[in-house]
Amino acid sequence: MPDLSRIKEREKLKPKAGDEPHWQRLRQGCYLGFRPSKKGKRGTWFARAYDPDGNKYRRKSLGDYGALSGHDVFSQAKVDAEGWTETVESGGERARDMVTVKDACEAYLAEKPGAIAEGVFRRHVYSDPIARVKLDKLRRHHLRSWRKRLEEAPALLTRSKKGEKRWKERAKSTVNRDMVPLRAALGQVLKPGAPNTDAAWQEALRPFKGADKRRELYLDRDERKRMIEAFDGEALPFVKALCLLPLRPGALASLTVRDFDKRTRSLTIGKDKNDNPRQISLPQVIADFFTEQVKGKMPAAPIFTRGGGEAWNKDAWKYPIKEAVKVAGLPLAASAYTLRHSVITDLIRARLPILTVAQLSGTSVAMIEKHYGHLVRDDAEEALASIAF
Template identity: 60%
Template sequence: MALDLSKITERDKLKAQREPHWQRLRAGCFLGFRPSKRGGKGSWIARAYDEDSGKYRLKALGDFGGLTGNDVFTTAKREAEAFAELVEAGGQVRAKVETVADACKAYAESRPEAEARFKRYVDSDPLAKVKLAKLRRRHLREWRERLEKQPAQVSRNKEGERSTRERAASTVNRDMAVLRAALAQFLSPGAPNSEAAWQEALKPIPNANGRRTLYLDLAERRKLVENASAEAEPFVRALCLLPLRPGALAALTAGDFDKRTEELTIGKDKTGKPRRIQVPADAAKLLAAQAKDKLPSAPLFMRSNGKPWDKNTWKLPIAAAVRAAGLPADATAYTLRHSTITDLVSLGLPLLTIAQISGTSAEMIERHYGHLASNAAVKALAELAL
């Protein structure tokens, strides 16, 4: 027998529980009632199906404390139907943004790297609970001081001990940048030199470009691949062949590589926007071998347990290969990306092309590798000398 929430006697018989008791109003539209455990009036919830996302959307309607009798159900039903119409019409239903945590969550919806930073440095910090309306410069200054004191994790050895270093100024700048961007979506800059000037506490540290200068040449990279474990070798080889971020490479699935056109779709990266690139023959051969006999959703580079690589699992095998190959101890997965980009610039490829392939901006390539492009031009001019 279908539940009829319009009857007060029937609502009074319902058991208090976390999941609301639902009444279907029409296809894709439901009205829910959650009885109070403390003898109160109980609360109402609307649920509507969103065809665009293939999911149900929920909205808390409250307890309608100012209404009595049948007016409560009538009003709840009307609001549930209005909510369903909004969802069905493609209206965007967003949670109310009140706190710093809310602002960060809204900003990170399409930015996975920002979401990861917020989880590490904001969500568990007292700053997260501060209301945006009451946010002051001192709140962010205190958060910044706590951030700067946190050591940055480098790696951990086989015994599980963490290896850390002092947090670099460039790292602090990157952490502050995403928070500043998130808050700027909901707050206007405060008056300069006042407590309302929240933005002043997040000014970047000057001259703190965290440029990676360690370079491994082709012979050193081959040696690294040769000393990598059988499990990690394909992943390390791919890092040496393509100038991708390790996280973007680890997130690839078998369906991201098109063997027919030798094109690769990078969907999860720092920019948050997917891009499609043509890969060279050696890389295409490696990617085809990794994608063979796998479902499109399976990790392209799969560990022996069937799971994809991540920063906590690729560090140890790469560190072991670095030691076995006798390479500089501070060589990391990102060193391979830097080394590959260095070679591409030195070979004279257009900076814009390199930026598009590597998933960064031409400005960043120019800033960190522009001198190499100049050197390549000088070499080319020298060959023209008579």
């Protein structure tokens, strides 16, 4: 662990994957953390304390202490971390400035920054009456009302090149995903209420069962090759990478040059759905492809860039893929996620262990079994048939 009290040692620290702070143990169950700024600013301090009631560690952002300098910064951060730890250990009292649901959401983002959670809070929480409800007054009926408004809110289907928006009814699976950030934010500051009472705020945020349907649209290797051949623009490298690795499009778009080590043929996926960085080894043929993409680029630059040098996003990759799908004569419903699903399907069909597929794709074994278990069952039937006589 670094010695955060030493200014020179602190200045040498580099940002860690997933924006995880560098931690220093102050005493048992009490840690002080420092996260260097990627933009050359002062950096942010954090406290981490063990909560005996919840049997887990809790974190709190302490800020950058902009009014202090030199050794005073560490001294004050240490005092604040130890004071907050005593508060947590004595019963988990919330910070005095955390009063409303909105405060809890903002505190959650300060500790766990993420575009998905930030977007959900901005669209469905901050402008909603739930944002102003005080945490100590929050009840199940508040969240039931919020959930009803969420379910009734139309979901954006697509936006044409002329700017026209199209909407559709919000699917249960979408509702499930949109409830996750709020449930996580409240779970950090509130204990679950007694079951079947109005104090049981958590019961209103239970996900719909069976809402996540299995993806059925699959493109085989020849169809994916036809799709790649239909590209003639800047999207080609990005889409080809989607056909080579079982990564989420957003995770692939977030990769920077420093995430790829051509000497060891390893790729670090830092920004993904579960926010847990992971490293995968690439075969030589895919490593050669990535080597070509990073050539001449700075370490902080995206591996896959658009014409202006910026990273890809869902609004940018959507239309080139739709156009290529039409040109290649493929099902019009095919999308970037169809490619991920198809690659995972092929890996399962190749009899790669489910655990390995889960690690490569950044998901759980349970999710792989849920959505692709039927492929394993089919292979099991073929294996049994082959030994029958």
